[in-house]
Amino acid sequence: MSLSWQLSIIFDGTSSFLGTFATELRDANFDPESSYNRYPTMTRFFAHLCLYLQMIDIPVPSLVTKVILEAYLQVLEAAGQRELIAMYAGALGDNAVERYAMFLTSLELAADVNDRRLALTRARENGLDVHKVAVVVAKRTIDRAFESSVIPLQATPSDVEFLLLCSIEWTAFEDGMHDTALEQVTVILWYFLVASGAGRVLLAKNLVEMLPRELPSIDQPEERATEYLHYRQFLTIQDSLDRVVECQSLGVSMMNRNTRAAWLIDQAYNAVVKLFTSDWMMPD
Known part of the structure; x- marks a missing residue:
């Protein structure tokens, strides 16, 4: 930390230099890909400083905190530190659910059912509304799959089709989400059987078999x-x-x-x- 930053803290000018750092982040004055820089260390320091100031009730502009935490979240994602994402996303206030859901959506097929369940557990542990997170992730996943080109007729399921199958898991983990799962599954079944023009009956059967037993009773x-x-x-x-x-x-x-x-x-x-x-x- 430079001497000017230390002096800013000593003389109660934290908001000013945090704002300066956030502006430099927004203006892309730092290169996260550079082989020799202190970007990860700097973003970690400023993210922790923002959180510390919140803890001791020293006000920091919400936009400044959001920009700095977002930068550090990207550092964590790039480093593959999934277990920390929920904690820092949870500090984003009103944007916490959307931000954590965006991260979970980005996992796509890189996460299996156990990883997804664990990810939702981390959301709860860090004060996030699990139901809202699951709903947003499911919707984003379906939207992302449908944004792809039309699924071709083929014997082997494509990655997009697997992604649609996996998307139901987000809303099928807990009883309180079954009404949302029902809405989601009808959309996916409609696509597999009708909209895609491919008549993916086997995939539709696989989807139904993945669903909670209680779903037909709704x-x-x-x-x-x-x-x-x-x-x-x-x-x-x-x-x-x-x-x-x-x-x-x-x-x-x-x-x-x-x-x-x-x-x-x-x-x-x-x-x-x-x-x-x-x-x-x-x-x-």
Whole structure:
């Protein structure tokens, strides 16, 4: 720390030199990528100084604190120090949820289900609203996936499709988020089965299998609950049709095979008629 900064602290001029540092950060006067600089050390010092001043009730302009903490968060992200992000993001006040959600969204497929669950636990430990964080991350993840080019028809799921599958985990961790998970899953199922034009039935089944068991019991809002029920019925029909095909390959007598196949076809037919006469996929 330079002598001028020390004198500023001694003579109660902290707000002034913190403001100067924040301005230099905004104006990109520091190069974080330089092989020889004190950028990480400087941002860490000023971030901690801002937090310390808050603790002892010495006012620091909120915009200055936000700029400095944001710079230090970027340093932590670049260093891969995930376990510290929630703590410093939590100090951003009104912007804390959005900032931590932005970090979690950036993980994409680099984090598995256990990492995501741990990340939400860290949010709670640092005073963040877990429900709000999960909702924002889920929405950002879906938006990011949909911003990609249209998912092509292919045998192997793409990274974008895996990202959509993983996005449901954010809102499925806790019981209090199941209503949000219901909203999210209908959007993703609609995309897999309809909007993508790829008919990704297997991915849709995988998505349903990932969901909490309590989800089908949610009946409000009625329109969304009905839509989810119809998707489940559609997937059940797909299973019924698959069993018809499997029956044809069974190593049993022709009579038994045909009898069972006919019964399965009747079951599938009745299910199809029931679904298609329930105004499924009809516009409002």
